Amino acid sequence: MTQSSSPQRVVVLGATGSIGAATLDVIARSPDRFELVGIAANRSVSALADLCRTHRPSRAVVADAAKGEELKEVLSGSGIKVGAGEDALVELATMPADIVVAAISGAAGLAPTVAAIRRGGRVAIANKECLVTAGTLVMEEARRAGATILPVDSEHNAIFQVFEDTAAEAVAEVVLTASGGPFRTWSKADMAAARPEQALKHPNWSMGAKITIDSATMMNKGLELIEAFHLFPITADQLSVVVHPQSIIHGMVRYVDGSCLAQLGTPDMRTPISNCLSWPARGPAGVEPLDLVKVGSLSFEAPDVDRFQCLALAQAALRRGEGAPTALNAANEVAVAAFLDGRIGFLEIAATIERVLNCAERDHMLVEPKSLDDVAGLDAYARRVGTDAIAGMAGTGA
Structure with missing residues (x-):
């Protein structure tokens, strides 16, 4: 199969992160092969606006709905269609394109990635949390839609x-x-x-x-x-x-x-x-x-x-299956954030995750998620338990 003579239209979700930056670099090096048509970022309006001025996509979205007016103002007169919030993010993920690069980090990238998959076509997944938290659902959606999943990791x-x-x-x-x-x-x-x-x-x-x-x-x-x-x-x-x-x-x-x-x-x-x-x-x-x-x-x-x-906790969650990877991922996100904030020590990251998984097993929460709502519910439970565990560690001087 040969490359199409017309440029491949690309949407990049998570453009201001490291994967997004590398993707834009690859696109910019081959303007005859790729055309950036849509771009999204989480909260950084200034960084997103700078990328828009450089790469000139037709659409730009900031995931934080509260930042919508700011993005609209800084891109006023550019001719770029601006959106904000989750609905706009999903709309961007489903716009006409040859490939969507899903690089929004964390569980926040799940909804737009699934939307892109449901649209069919090629989806390059750089957000590993999508497959960790909802792998069975995501791959079922891909099979149903005839989408091609391309791994970026x-x-x-x-x-x-x-x-x-x-x-x-x-x-x-x-x-x-x-x-x-x-x-x-x-x-x-x-x-x-x-x-x-x-x-x-x-x-x-x-x-x-x-x-x-x-x-x-x-x-x-x-x-x-x-x-x-x-x-x-x-x-x-x-x-x-x-x-x-x-x-x-x-x-x-x-x-x-x-x-x-x-x-x-x-x-x-x-x-x-x-x-x-x-x-x-x-x-x-x-x-x-x-x-x-x-x-x-x-x-x-x-x-x-x-x-x-x-690593051992993740291997155990893989063998346990069902909802264990979802809880593992949420607990890890909470624990990593706490470590970066200086609220827990490095080894307490694993301790927090283990506590969450034990509590989830005890509370019969580790059932297979049947929908994205189930994933969101288990994710919220794990984050709540993880946050409580971290507060307890801080209280003991950990």
Whole structure:
């Protein structure tokens, strides 16, 4: 299949984040191949307006309804159609386009992503929480609408590139690689005293604050295991994680004949983004070519789930299934926010999540969500329990 001669129309949800910025960079490098038609941000009107002036989309939406008038004022006379609030966000996600890049972080990205999927066509998902909190529902919607889900996460995109769909029954194992984050070699005692500014210093990747903390706890890899379970025709027992500090191999698929196919590349999110935007073709992404001689060597080690308990909690939630991943994700978002605010310590992130999951099991809340309303209800419950747990930790001086 060849690339269409006319530019591919692209909508970017979450344009002011790190994924959004990388996506806009890829689009700007190939104006003959891509046309940005719609753009959205959460609350930052000034950043969104700057992007609108640079990239000239036909529509712009700010998710925070209270910011609508401000956006309308700063873009007055630009000819760009402006909207605000969740309804406008959903409308943007369903406007005529060839591909929607869903990069709104957190559970807030669920509704517009599902709306884009229901519309059909191609949806590049960079919001892992959509599949973690509502994976069964999201994939059912994709099948019903005939939508093509393209994974933007570097690990899932790597698997996407080397997973032989026609030989799925021959897959023995899917391996996601993890950098190990900034605390890979730290002792548990040192991790207990870690400050937010230390956790935000990722050795390889430039990402937003929340996902960088998730990398430091290795929750990011746990969430990716759950995401991979929904993206590919595999069981939970076929998924594993290996720590690979150089972040050159992004994912591997091992087959029953002993073959192991891997995707390698410079650690730059523009590679998987370009792969999704150009699929099923390929195009330039502006990424530095991989030089294995310069890299020198690649190393691997098993993850330490005693020090990185968030990974173990995510693996347990994947095996538990039903509503456990939804509760896990909500508890993690609350706990990460509390850590960044200085209200809990680094190791209390895992403690908060474990408390929420135990309470949810006790209260019989971990049933399979049957609708997005069910997802929202369980999400709200987990956040409430997590907030109470954090308040208790603060009260004890944790």
